[in-house]
Amino acid sequence: MQIRELITDILVIGGGTAGPIAAIMAKAKMPTNRVVLLDKANARRSGAITEGMDSVNNAVIPGHATPEQYVREITIANDGIVNQRTIHAYATRSFDMIQKLDSWGVKFEKDETGDFAVKKVHHMGAYVLPMPEGYNVKKAIYKQIRRIGVEVGNRLTATRLLVAPDRRIAGAIALDSRAGDLLVVRAKAVVLSTGAAGRLGLPASGYLFGTYENPTNAGDGYSMAYHAGAELSGLECFQINPLIKDYNGPACAYVTGPYGGYTVNAKGERFIKSDYWSGQMMLEFWRELESGNGPVFLKLNHLADSTVRRIENILHITERPSRGRFHEGRHANYRSDLVEMHISEIGLCGGHSASGVWVDEHARTTVPGLYAAGDLCNVAHNYMLGAMVFGKIAGEDAVDYAEGVSLPAYHEDQVEFERERVFAPLTRERGLRPADVEYKLRRNVNDYLQPPKVTRKMEIGLERFAEIRSDLQSIKAANPHELMRTIEVHAILDCAELAARASLYRTESRWGLYHYRPDFPERNDRDWFTFVEVRKGDDGKPEIFRRAVPPYLFPIDEAERSAYDNLRIAPSTAVRIGANA
Amino acid sequence: MNGLDQPNVIVDHDKCIAGKGCRACIDACPLDIIAFDEEDGKIKQVHDECWYCLPCENDCPTGAIRVEIPYPVR
Numbered sequence: 184m185q186i187r188e189l190i191t192d193i194l195v196i197g198g199g200t201a202g203p204i205a206a207i208m209a210k211a212k213m214p215t216n217r218v219v220l221l222d223k224a225n226a227r228r229s230g231a232i233t234e235g236m237d238s239v240n241n242a243v244i245p246g247h248a249t250p251e252q253y254v255r256e257i258t259i260a261n262d263g264i265v266n267q268r269t270i271h272a273y274a275t276r277s278f279d280m281i282q283k284l285d286s287w288g289v290k291f292e293k294d295e296t297g298d299f300a301v302k303k304v305h306h307m308g309a310y311v312l313p314m315p316e317g318y319n320v321k322k323a324i325y326k327q328i329r330r331i332g333v334e335v336g337n338r339l340t341a342t343r344l345l346v347a348p349d350r351r352i353a354g355a356i357a358l359d360s361r362a363g364d365l366l367v368v369r370a371k372a373v374v375l376s377t378g379a380a381g382r383l384g385l386p387a388s389g390y391l392f393g394t395y396e397n398p399t400n401a402g403d404g405y406s407m408a409y410h411a412g413a414e415l416s417g418l419e420c421f422q423i424n425p426l427i428k429d430y431n432g433p434a435c436a437y438v439t440g441p442y443g444g445y446t447v448n449a450k451g452e453r454f455i456k457s458d459y460w461s462g463q464m465m466l467e468f469w470r471e472l473e474s475g476n477g478p479v480f481l482k483l484n485h486l487a488d489s490t491v492r493r494i495e496n497i498l499h500i501t502e503r504p505s506r507g508r509f510h511e512g513r514h515a516n517y518r519s520d521l522v523e524m525h526i527s528e529i530g531l532c533g534g535h536s537a538s539g540v541w542v543d544e545h546a547r548t549t550v551p552g553l554y555a556a557g558d559l560c561n562v563a564h565n566y567m568l569g570a571m572v573f574g575k576i577a578g579e580d581a582v583d584y585a586e587g588v589s590l591p592a593y594h595e596d597q598v599e600f601e602r603e604r605v606f607a608p609l610t611r612e613r614g615l616r617p618a619d620v621e622y623k624l625r626r627n628v629n630d631y632l633q634p635p636k637v638t639r640k641m642e643i644g645l646e647r648f649a650e651i652r653s654d655l656q657s658i659k660a661a662n663p664h665e666l667m668r669t670i671e672v673h674a675i676l677d678c679a680e681l682a683a684r685a686s687l688y689r690t691e692s693r694w695g696l697y698h699y700r701p702d703f704p705e706r707n708d709r710d711w712f713t714f715v716e717v718r719k720g721d722d723g724k725p726e727i728f729r730r731a732v733p734p735y736l737f738p739i740d741e742a743e744r745s746a747y748d749n750l751r752i753a754p755s756t757a758v759r760i761g762a763n764a
Numbered sequence: 765m766n767g768l769d770q771p772n773v774i775v776d777h778d779k780c781i782a783g784k785g786c787r788a789c790i791d792a793c794p795l796d797i798i799a800f801d802e803e804d805g806k807i808k809q810v811h812d813e814c815w816y817c818l819p820c821e822n823d824c825p826t827g828a829i830r831v832e833i834p835y836p837v838r
Contacts, residue, residue, distance in 0.1 A: 390836035
């Protein structure tokens with residue numbers, strides 16, 4: 184084992200979606216800066232969009248939608264708990280990013296006049312832009328990385344951030360998961376873009392790596408930001424998605440909806456008005472599964488053969504292209520068969536719900552010099568395009584920040600402590616297998632954190648997590664690859680514990696299924712119209728506290744506020760959850 | 765190096781050009797589960813951690829890789 188050191192102006196951690204854009208834009212703004220991009224896989228193909236993307240879920244394109252409309256829609260969809268300034272920062276830069284990507288060769292659907300072919304999937308406005316040839320997104324971005332001269336370090340898993348004595352960011356420590364070396368990167372500014380905490384819950388299949396998110400996104404960034412002293416936000420607002428059962432990938436409403444596909448129950452009846460992914464929609468979906476009206480299906484078998492072929496030409500080619508062979512294996516065909524759907528395991532994801540590292544409209548976290556972008560940051564419902572826009576914001580702001588600071592010093596202790604934590608599993612002669620500890624941890628996440636969130640269950644969950652924390656000292660790894668998996672288990676455990684604590688703290692129900700607490704079944708705006716935040720206290724234990732929702736740029740009318748509460752088509756006899764108290 | 769007994773990333777060694785230095789599938793894998801065995805000169809799936817995402821298959825210049833849906837999910 185060797186310890187290598189590298190010095191850079193700007194360090195970007197995570198080469199998926201937000202990270203490459205942050206690195207490219209930082210380098211473009213200040214070509215004399217050194218910009219280093221680390222990825223635990225290979226930046227050419229890493230991250231959530233390894234096989235591209237089938238649509239932009241939140242395009243704000245002049246003539247189709249305005250930034251103000253979009254900010255209102257997301258405010259309502261996220262039950263009011265948003266920092267509108269961040270949503271607005273995205274919305275006003277959305278179209279520029281589409282045009283930038285278009286110029287890089289990323290293909291978006293256009294109509295016969297050459298205009299972007301925007302579709303309506305959201306409850307209120309039209310923001311969905313299909314990408315029938317969206318499989319080449321990563322390729323187009325990687326070309327820009329090479330062209331502009333960003334330095335890429337692959338197979339490097341960042342494990343901890345370096346913090347200066349004055350608490351500003353000083354760099355990061357990374358494990359070379361092939362050579363088994365440790366890399367110390369000193370930097371003036373760091374952009375964290377490591378994606379969602381996608382390996383938190385265990386998929387219903389029981390297969391550890393059959394997650395909705397790319398399983399390489401294990402929540403590393405949440406854990407690193409937390410241990411560096413950054414504030415995490417909305418960890419009680421879980422990500423839960425409606426997915427193809429067992430396959431555990433999207434079907435996907437954004438693709439099939441505009442072509443006439445929709446979700447039905449076992450009786451063949453529609454039960455939700457809008458297939459846009461929101462907590463309220465997921466609650467109705469879950470109720471249908473639990474009510475005896477399930478299973479729930481995606482219905483496409485009423486569509487013309489040519490329409491189904493167009494859908495297949497998107498779904499079976501981009502984003503999760505193995506969907507086609509999954510259906511084939513079960514002898515299922517969209518033309519004649521309904522596609523059985525289920526709900527995903529829980530995760531943390533700013534891009535889909537709102538659980539992430541707190542950032543302001545400049546992508547700044549609460550730690551000076553540390554930025555967050557993409558699924559990792561808490562900008563609600565930000566998706567792929569929002570990740571790119573916040574990557575751009577972060578990269579450019581980081582350049583300005585780095586201009587004004589010298590390279591921070593850091594305590595050698597941090598490196599020594601990390602060397603011990605990361606490499607200890609290699610020195611043990613006997614011990615637990617990382618995959619076994621991970622399985623037990625994530626099974627307990629399902630048992631105790633999966634909504635409905637029952638107070639007593641979450642308390643028991645915390646006891647189990649504490650026991651598993653002591654088990655971390657007994658994991659044995661056979662090689663550097665298993666060291667990476669072990670360090671991921673550490674991160675997953677941090678995410679599980681913090682998600683449980685944030686969920687217990689918010690004593691109301693909100694965001695439909697994402698935070699449905701039967702012990703507190705009503706939404707309570709009087710006491711809980713607030714963010715719930717987590718940070719590491721001086722005693723090393725998590726501190727949970729409120730952060731006020733900043734004043735709205737665009738106030739929401741009373742009449743609009745509950746638009747997402749009424750997604751069920753037929754009146755339901757069930758108690759309405761997340762409604763106003 | 766031990767390949768998996770029941771890999772779901774299937775390599776056609778007649779088509780594979782790893783012997784000429786190609787590592788496209790290894791580089792493409794986000795989970796780093798494919799490796800080159802120096803002893804027998806063959807590409808192998810070495811970890812049971814496949815997300816069935818397909819970059820390995822799509823980036824292979826000779827069409828030597830076929831990814832099956834992992835058994836628990838199939």
